[in-house]
Amino acid sequence: MAQVRQLLAAGADLPGESPRRDAEVLLGHVLGKSRAWLYTWPEQTVAAPLAAAFGELLTRRRSGVPVAYLTGRREFWSLSLQVSEATLIPRPETETLVEWALQLPLPAEAAVLDLGTGSGALAIALACERKAWRITAVDVSEAALAVAAFNVSRLCPGRVSLHHSDWFAAVAQRNFDLIVSNPPYVESDSEYLRRGDVAFEPRSALVAGSTGLDDIRQLVDRAPHFLRDGGWLLLEHGHRQAGAVRELMQEAGFPSPQTRCDLAGHERVTGASTPSKSS
Known part of the structure; x- marks a missing residue:
C-alpha cells in the first residue's frame, strides 16, 4: 500500500500554480482528512481502493477539471460551499x-x-x-x-x-x-x-x-x-x-x-x- 507522502508526490505534475496544494486537497477529500493531518502523518499507508480513487482524481485534474468540481466544495467568506458544474x-x-x-x-x-x-x-x-x-x-x-x-x-x-x-x-x-x-x-x-x-x-x-x-x-x-x-x-x-x-x-x-x-x-x-x- 502507498504512503501519504508517496501519493502526494504523484501529484507533482498537476497543472496550475499550486500542484502540491491541489494534491493535498484532493487526497484530503478522498481520505476525509485535513491537510494538517496529511502533514502530521506522511508515513501513513492508504488502502488500495482509496489510493485508486485519488489516482482517478489526479487524472481528471491533469485534464484541467477544476479542483472545486472534483471535490464539490469551495470556500468563500470562510464558508464551505457546495459547487457543481452548473x-x-x-x-x-x-x-x-x-x-x-x-x-x-x-x-x-x-x-x-x-x-x-x-x-x-x-x-x-x-x-x-x-x-x-x-x-x-x-x-x-x-x-x-x-x-x-x-x-x-x-x-x-x-x-x-x-x-x-x-x-x-x-x-x-x-x-x-x-x-x-x-x-x-x-x-x-x-x-x-x-x-x-x-x-x-x-x-x-x-x-x-x-x-x-x-x-x-x-x-x-x-x-x-x-x-x-x-x-x-x-x-x-x-x-x-x-x-x-x-x-x-x-x-x-x-x-x-x-x-x-x-x-x-x-x-x-x-x-x-x-x-x-x-x-
Whole structure:
C-alpha cells in the first residue's frame, strides 16, 4: 500500500500554480482528512481502493477539471460551499462586494436581492453576517438553484428565499434596499474563456455579448424600478470595465457611482445609490 507522502508526490505534475496544494486537497477529500493531518502523518499507508480513487482524481485534474468540481466544495467568506458544474466557482475577488455591502447604511431588516445567485455565495455570506436582513436570491438555472438550496439548508436555513427567475421576473412587484449581483461579464471572444478553471465553468454564467456588458447594462437599466428610495446597487465586473459601468449607472440616474478594488488592486465592484427623496 502507498504512503501519504508517496501519493502526494504523484501529484507533482498537476497543472496550475499550486500542484502540491491541489494534491493535498484532493487526497484530503478522498481520505476525509485535513491537510494538517496529511502533514502530521506522511508515513501513513492508504488502502488500495482509496489510493485508486485519488489516482482517478489526479487524472481528471491533469485534464484541467477544476479542483472545486472534483471535490464539490469551495470556500468563500470562510464558508464551505457546495459547487457543481452548473455553478461558477466562487472567487476571493467577489468578497469585495460582500465587504462593501456590509458597510452600507441599510435598515436593520433590509430587503436584499441577489441576482444570478449560482451557488448562493453572495446571499449566504450576507445572511450569515446580517441575520435580520430579508434576502431573496434568484437564478435562471434550476440546477444552480438546487446547489444554492443545499448550501442555504446547511449554512443559513430559512434565511434566504430562493426563486427560479430570469433576472427580475420573479420579483416584479417588490422593492429592495440593496441589489447585488456577480453577473456574466466576459466578452464572447475572450481568450480568458479558454484558460484554467474558466474553461470548465458554465458559459451562460460567464459570457455577456461582444463587450461583456450586455447583462450589466440590463441590470443597471432595470434596477431603479426595484430599489427603494436611497437603495443601493452593487455589481461585480471585469477589471477593465469599471469606467463603462460607472457611465451606465450615471445614464440610468444613479448619481456619483463609485468603484472598489479587489485584493489584487483591480477595479472589481461598482456601486451607487438611488437619489433619496428626503435629501
